[in-house]
Amino acid sequence: MLIPTIPTTDELLDKGFRRAKKAAGLVRTSKIPRYKKSKRIEETRVITAGQVIKDRIKLILDRVPDIESLPEFYQDYIDVAVGVDPMKQALGGLNWSMGIITQLEKDYASRIRRSPPEKAAQLRKQAFGRVSSVVNKIGDDLNFLDFAKQKLRNMPTVDFDATTVVIAGFPNVGKSTLLRKLTTAEPKVADYPFTTKGIQIGHLERKWKKIQIIDTPGLLDRPIKDMNNIELRAMVALEHLADVILFIFDASESCGYPLESQFNLLKEVEKVFKTPVICLFNKMDLTDNIKYLEQYINKVENPLMISASQGTGVSEIIERLEEFGER
Numbered sequence: 001m002l003i004p005t006i007p008t009t010d011e012l013l014d015k016g017f018r019r020a021k022k023a024a025g026l027v028r029t030s031k032i033p034r035y036k037k038s039k040r041i042e043e044t045r046v047i048t049a050g051q052v053i054k055d056r057i058k059l060i061l062d063r064v065p066d067i068e069s070l071p072e073f074y075q076d077y078i079d080v081a082v083g084v085d086p087m088k089q090a091l092g093g094l095n096w097s098m099g100i101i102t103q104l105e106k107d108y109a110s111r112i113r114r115s116p117p118e119k120a121a122q123l124r125k126q127a128f129g130r131v132s133s134v135v136n137k138i139g140d141d142l143n144f145l146d147f148a149k150q151k152l153r154n155m156p157t158v159d160f161d162a163t164t165v166v167i168a169g170f171p172n173v174g175k176s177t178l179l180r181k182l183t184t185a186e187p188k189v190a191d192y193p194f195t196t197k198g199i200q201i202g203h204l205e206r207k208w209k210k211i212q213i214i215d216t217p218g219l220l221d222r223p224i225k226d227m228n229n230i231e232l233r234a235m236v237a238l239e240h241l242a243d244v245i246l247f248i249f250d251a252s253e254s255c256g257y258p259l260e261s262q263f264n265l266l267k268e269v270e271k272v273f274k275t276p277v278i279c280l281f282n283k284m285d286l287t288d289n290i291k292y293l294e295q296y297i298n299k300v301e302n303p304l305m306i307s308a309s310q311g312t313g314v315s316e317i318i319e320r321l322e323e324f325g326e327r
Contacts, residue, residue, distance in 0.1 A: 003153070004063045006146040009139045012053055013132055020049035038117045042124035043109050050105035050131060054098050060145065061094055071160060076237030081155075082148045090148075093141035100134045156190035156199060162210035163324055164241050168220035168269050169248035170262055172255035174282040176200070178248065178308040179215045182317065187215070204318070211321055214241070224268045235272060244324045245269060245277040246317070251293055251305075252286035259296045266300070278320055279303040285310060 007015070024041045032040055067075060067084055078084055108127035112120050158164070167175045179187055183202025191198050199219075204211040219235055227235070247269060249262050270277060279300040285307040287293055297303055304320065306313030 002063065003145060003149040004060055006060065006142055006149055007056060009135050009142060012056055012142075013135055015056065016049040016053040016131070017128065019052045020045040023048040039112055039115070039120045042120040043112045045124050046108045046112065046127045047105055049128065050101045053131065053135065054101055057094050057098055061091060061098075064091060064145075071158075072240040073158060073237055074155070076233065076240060077155060078152065080234045080237060081151045082144075086144060087148060090141040090144045093138045094145075097134050097138045101131055104130050104134070151191075154191035154198070156201060156214075157188075158201075158241060159203075159210060159212055162203070162212045163321065164243045165211060165213045165246055165321060166220070166238055166242040166244075166273075167213065167215045167246045167248065168265075170250070170255055170257045170265060171217075171221050173248045173250040173257075173262070174308040175215050175217075175221075175248055178246075178280070178282070178306075178314075178317075179213055181308055181311055181314050182213055187213075204321075206318060206322055209322065213246075214238070220269060221265075223265060224272070239273050239275070242273055242275045244275055244321065245273050247277050247279050249279065249281045249296065249303075250283050251281040252283040254283065254286060259293070263296055263299060276324065278317070280313070280317065281305050282308050285312070 024045045027037065027041045027044050030037075067078060067087060070078075075084065078087060104127060108123055108130075112123050115123055167179060169175055179200060179202050183204050187200040187202035189198045189200050198217075200215040200217075202213045202215075204213065216238065219238075224232065224235075247266050249259065249266075250257065251259075253259060266277070266279070279302075281293070281297060281303055284305045304313055304316050306317065308314070
């Protein structure tokens with residue numbers, strides 16, 4: 001999400017007041033009659049300061065997209081990363097400040113026009129004080145939006161027209177190796193809440209169809225019972241995205257997890273994701289106990305036997321993915 005640079009309250013006020021002083025200088029050198037000039041100068045300062053501050057706030061509001069209009073995946077991502085409600089409250093605070101500043105502009109410009117010339121500067125100072133108070137009240141909102149900007153600046157760019165494949169399995173089963181073998185270019189890394197290395201997104205184009213493949217280190221690689229509520233929400237966000245899951249077993253168990261534990265993880269992933277699952281038994285080149293392995297192969301539907309490091313079985317995976325892309 002491209003949130004613009006968020007100013008501090010001091011930066012916002014400084015810009016408004018500096019521009020107001022500059023605008024007043026132009027009035028000062030104009031040919032307005034002297035008896036009108038002092039009031040016009042102060043009125044100009046009030047209106048210009050308010051307008052400059054509002055324009056800067058409006059830029060933020062215009063650049064931040066309406067959260068409810070975003071795809072569900074992005075809504076969930078924002079909620080997990082920074083919170084949708086705090087985001088809405090911060091934007092609401094900025095919107096409130098624009099209304100108050102507009103009213104202050106009108107009120108004090110009118111009072112300055114009706115006042116004796118000698119009171120114009122005093123009224124302008126009052127106006128600046130009131131505007132400063134309003135801006136300072138949205139200080140927490142500005143700070144939150146700056147925090148959100150940092151958290152969301154590397155949000156994944158997702159192609160919602162492509163068939164989306166999410167890779168799951170315990171650490172060291174060969175997920176990253178398979179991702180590199182399947183995709184046509186080096187996968188891009190994007191931030192994702194509660195992942196150790198961010199998610200990796202690779203792309204594949206076959207038969208005029210686009211397929212994006214996502215690996216999530218640190219998320220779909222451990223039992224659900226070990227996750228807290230926010231981590232679960234981060235995982236559920238992927239459920240809005242996935243068209244199919246590639247679940248990778250390490251047939252050799254060299255990853256450090258026995259096949260029984262790997263099978264239990266598969267069952268947990270299937271509880272969260274209501275999408276089809278393709279099971280892959282990787283590292284078949286390192287496996288010699290076929291009888292032991294067969295009891296797990298027989299527990300899943302239509303598994304594929306592969307060796308990601310050697311590229312064995314990759315073409316069969318792509319063919320299977322193309323079938324999902326045609327549905």
